[in-house]
Amino acid sequence: AQTVTQSQPEMSVQEAETVTLSCTYDTSESNYYLFWYKQPPSRQMILVIRQEAYKQQNATENRFSVNFQKAAKSFSLKISDSQLGDTAMYFCAFMNLANSGYALNFGKGTSLLVTP
């Protein structure tokens, strides 16, 4: 079974600053996806960014980027120019493409607070 570890239960950052959220995972598979999801106080889970394991280039979506280190099994999320609306729970997730069903395995989450 795959495990996903987020070692930072809570983090805080000032508006306009940059913050990095950590995620490590454990798998023996070579073909998989990694995701970061955001869950604001409204509870709606929203996809932030996705990385396919076979792609070496790190994914980027506007202010959000990842540092994907496949050998180290690390997948951190960098948020640049933090905004108050970035305050949310952030979940790292792993999808094994060898499994039927393609369920996501989630980490326990990091609660991010952006302060003025």
Added chain:
Amino acid sequence: DVKVTQSSRYLVKRTGEKVFLECVQDMDHENMFWYRQDPGLGLRLIYFSYDVKMKEKGDIPEGYSVSREKKERFSLILESASTNQTSMYLCASSLWPTTGVTEAFFGQGTRLTVV
């Protein structure tokens, strides 16, 4: 826009009741999932389904069952609700990776309280 709709946002049930949580998606997704979310534990997979009438146990299936009679609908059933099933329940759906770009789309969640 993909929509995943859960039938209730808040639900209060009594211990021993049979509880049905309903989830409907409108994008013809093959895969559907039920997760349970608890503080400090993240999201844990209860059951998933990759086709009509197909179901697979996730990590914490005890005390739950599911039904998928139609592709768009995936129901979670608590056979006899207990207080330790008080939680947030999230439904999600996704395409098979071979048929499209894969991401899971989530419903708004049902906060279930068992008293």
